[in-house]
Amino acid sequence: MRNPYDVLGISSSASIDEVKSAYKKLAAQYHSDSLSSPETEKRINEINQAYDTIILTRFESNNSYQNTSESRFSPDLNGVREKIKNKKYDEAEMQLDSISPSQRTAEWYFLKGVICNNRGWFEEAKKNYTIACQMEPSNSEYQNAFNSISDSSNGGYRASKRQGYTGSNSSSFCNLCNTLICADCCCDCFCDDSICC
Amino acid sequence: MLMTKQYCYYKIIMMIIVLGESMFGYIKILKPELKIRDYELYKGVYCSLCKQLGKDYGLTSRFFLNFDFTFLSLCLLSLSKDNCEFKKSNCSFCFTKKCLQCTCKDDSLKYAAAITIITSYHKLLDNISDKKAFQKIPYYILSKLIKSKYNKAKKFYPNITDIIENQMKKQSEFEKENSNSIDHAAHLTATSLAEIFKFAYNETDDNLYRFGYCLGRFIYICDALDDLEKDFKEKNFNPFLSDSKEPVDYFQIRLRGISVLNTTADELAKCYELIPFNKYKAILDNIIYYGLDNTINIVLRKEEKSDAKPV
Numbered sequence: 001m002r003n004p005y006d007v008l009g010i011s012s013s014a015s016i017d018e019v020k021s022a023y024k025k026l027a028a029q030y031h032s033d034s035l036s037s038p039e040t041e042k043r044i045n046e047i048n049q050a051y052d053t054i055i056l057t058r059f060e061s062n063n064s065y066q067n068t069s070e071s072r073f074s075p076d077l078n079g080v081r082e083k084i085k086n087k088k089y090d091e092a093e094m095q096l097d098s099i100s101p102s103q104r105t106a107e108w109y110f111l112k113g114v115i116c117n118n119r120g121w122f123e124e125a126k127k128n129y130t131i132a133c134q135m136e137p138s139n140s141e142y143q144n145a146f147n148s149i150s151d152s153s154n155g156g157y158r159a160s161k162r163q164g165y166t167g168s169n170s171s172s173f174c175n176l177c178n179t180l181i182c183a184d185c186c187c188d189c190f191c192d193d194s195i196c197c
Numbered sequence: 198m199l200m201t202k203q204y205c206y207y208k209i210i211m212m213i214i215v216l217g218e219s220m221f222g223y224i225k226i227l228k229p230e231l232k233i234r235d236y237e238l239y240k241g242v243y244c245s246l247c248k249q250l251g252k253d254y255g256l257t258s259r260f261f262l263n264f265d266f267t268f269l270s271l272c273l274l275s276l277s278k279d280n281c282e283f284k285k286s287n288c289s290f291c292f293t294k295k296c297l298q299c300t301c302k303d304d305s306l307k308y309a310a311a312i313t314i315i316t317s318y319h320k321l322l323d324n325i326s327d328k329k330a331f332q333k334i335p336y337y338i339l340s341k342l343i344k345s346k347y348n349k350a351k352k353f354y355p356n357i358t359d360i361i362e363n364q365m366k367k368q369s370e371f372e373k374e375n376s377n378s379i380d381h382a383a384h385l386t387a388t389s390l391a392e393i394f395k396f397a398y399n400e401t402d403d404n405l406y407r408f409g410y411c412l413g414r415f416i417y418i419c420d421a422l423d424d425l426e427k428d429f430k431e432k433n434f435n436p437f438l439s440d441s442k443e444p445v446d447y448f449q450i451r452l453r454g455i456s457v458l459n460t461t462a463d464e465l466a467k468c469y470e471l472i473p474f475n476k477y478k479a480i481l482d483n484i485i486y487y488g489l490d491n492t493i494n495i496v497l498r499k500e501e502k503s504d505a506k507p508v
Contacts, residue, residue, distance in 0.1 A: 003473045012402065012471065053470055087403075120387060120410045121380035122460040152463035153456040161466065161486050 004050035016055075023051045080111050089115050106135035110142045117149065125149060223419040223496070224268040224412070226480065227487035235479045241283045241297030242274065242477075243267045246313070248298060249306040253353075254314055254346040261317040261343070265416060266309050268484060273305035273397055275474040275481060308397055311350040315358055316389075318347040319365045326369065327433050357396045364389045372434040379418065379457055382436035387413035404471045411465035415458065415489070422454045422496050451497050458496075462489040 005012045008022045030044050076099070083092035093115050099108060113128030129146040136142060151157070226239055246267055250258045274281055281301040288294040299306065321340040325333050351358040368385045376382065390413030391406045398405050421428075421435055428435035429445055437450045466485050474481055 003475075004470065005473065012404065012473065116380070120407065120414060120461075120464070121384070122464065123457055124378070124380045126460070149460065152460040155459040155463060155490065157463040158466050158486050158490065 002046070002050075004053045007046055007050035008054070019051070019054055023047065077105075077107055077111060084111065084114055084118070087118075089118055106132045106139065106142060109135065110145065113145060117145075122149065122152070126153065222264045223416050223492045224484060225264045225488050225492065226483050227491045230487045231483050232479065235477075235483070237297060238283065238477065239267075239271070239480050241299060242271050244288065244296040245299035245301075245306055246270050246309055249310040250313060253307065253310050254343075254349060257342060258310075258314060258346050261313055263313070263317075266313040266316075269312060269393070270306055270309035271477055271480060271484075272394070272474065273309060274299065274301060275476045275478075276398060276472075277301070277303050277305050279303045281476070305397075308354065311353050312357070312393055314343065314346050314350045315354075315361055318343055319361065323365070323369075327431075329431070354396075357393060360392045360396075361389050364392075375434065377436060379421075379436045382421070383414045383417040386417040387411070389413060390416070402472070404468050408465065408468040408472060411461050411468060415461045415465060418454065418458055418461065419492060419496050422451070422458075425450065455493065455497060458493050462493070465489070 005014070008019065008026065010018055010022045014022070026047050027044070030040055030047070080092045080095050083089075083095070092111070096108060096112055096115070109128045110132040113125045113132065116122070116125035116128060126146075126149050129142065129149060132139075132142040133146045226236070228236065231239070243262070243264075247259050247262050250262060279302050281299050283297040283299055285295045286298045288296050318340060321336050321343070324336045325340065328336065364385045371382065371385065387410045391409035394409030394412075395402070395406050421437055424433075425435060425437060425447070427433075429438055437454065438445065462485075466489075469481070469485050
């Protein structure tokens with residue numbers, strides 16, 4: 001697979017808007033080609049995959065809450081979200097920690113999880129996401145974050161990239177023999193022995 | 198005279214390596230999934246790093262060659278703009294063998310060699326502080342042997358050496374606290390590796406930093422899980438052990454270990470795809486998608502270790 005940034009023709013520091021506009025431009029260009037040769041289809045697939053990879057891996061934690069209306073959030077946590085968006089994790093965490101434990105909401109735990117995840121503290125992140133989900137099970141934002149990290153802890157992402165390797169297979173010839181013997185046993189129950197032994 | 202001195206060094210080091218445990222080597226290829234030509238290339242990078250170690254730090258330093266830093270050189274060579282070519286040349290350990298040698302002009306291999314020396318030295322110091330009385334001796338001798346090489350590497354790359362020294366100092370302080378947070382325990386090693394990657398590439402690339410971070414975290418956790426039984430017996434620090442009650446529930450610890458390692462490896466894979474590696478893609482893919490899984494299996498099921506001898 002090519003580097004997704006090369007596929008979209010942008011630099012690796014591009015903002016989310018730049019990624020989106022580059023994707024739209026390329027998608028429009030290829031869809032306007034009325035001849036749908038296998039080459040074009042392959043290219044469209046590649047563009048889609050590149051876009052998904054960039055969005056999923058880089059903006060996942062940010063864009064999941066860009067779409068939701070901001071008025072829903074408690075006012076003092078909006079500042080934290082803003083800081084996370086600007087990658088000021090230390091400041092964001094300090095602000096979070098200044099809130100007393102009795103006033104910590106589901107959102108507090110979720111944001112704490114986002115910070116941990118961005119730092120690479122995955123175990124802590126998962127713990128916080130879990131608490132957030134327990135406190136507010138209906139919130140899809142928290143649920144998505146939790147599902148994503150749970151999938152990771154099963155190695156789901158790498159498994160989806162592997163093609164067909166299943167570890168050390170037992171020899172297929174052996175399996176064939178076993179199947180034959182089993183089938184023969186079954187046969188014996190109903191009629192004559194098909195393999196004399 | 199010189200020859201005999203060198204020979205003595207060899208004997209000592211070989212003995213210690215046979216007696217002691219392997220120090221690194223968690224980031225490896227999965228051989229059955231690799232094409233022969235890629236395998237030859239991988240071996241070529243391995244040999245080139247060995248040669249570089251010999252050139253810069255003398256013959257004895259070659260014993261510290263390991264797979265983790267072969268992976269580092271592979272990444273650096275892959276990122277470098279220089280078009281490396283490989284040519285066959287003699288191996289200095291076996292006269293009949295010929296291996297591929299990288300003829301790269303830039304500093305990738307030199308840097309990887311320096312990092313190998315620096316981290317090996319710190320690992321030795323760490324071992325000395327962990328062991329009791331007589332077991333300290335082999336590590337003590339080894340660390341004295343590579344002290345001069347360490348100073349040489351420090352002269353080449355003073356900045357990164359300082360960073361690593363700092364992290365290691367904090368690590369030993371942290372271990373005294375006996376905390377059970379794996380994130381905390383792995384943070385310092387992970388940061389060192391993140392800095393190593395960042396320093397090599399000189400560009401402020403968040404993905405590369407995170408890539409290095411996850412890699413360091415992976416290595417640290419593998420090491421901790423690998424030493425689980427031994428640390429319990431010798432009462433050494435291990436983040437997986439510090440909170441558990443007397444009958445240690447190894448099954449639960451292993452479950453926790455699998456989940457943490459998988460998360461780390463998955464994040465590593467996600468970062469990997471965003472970094473513009475442009476050469477040796479097949480080898481790197483193999484390591485990330487297959488090799489890491491193989492390592493997780495080996496670490497968690499120790500009895501299989503003997504079957505999975507690398508290269």
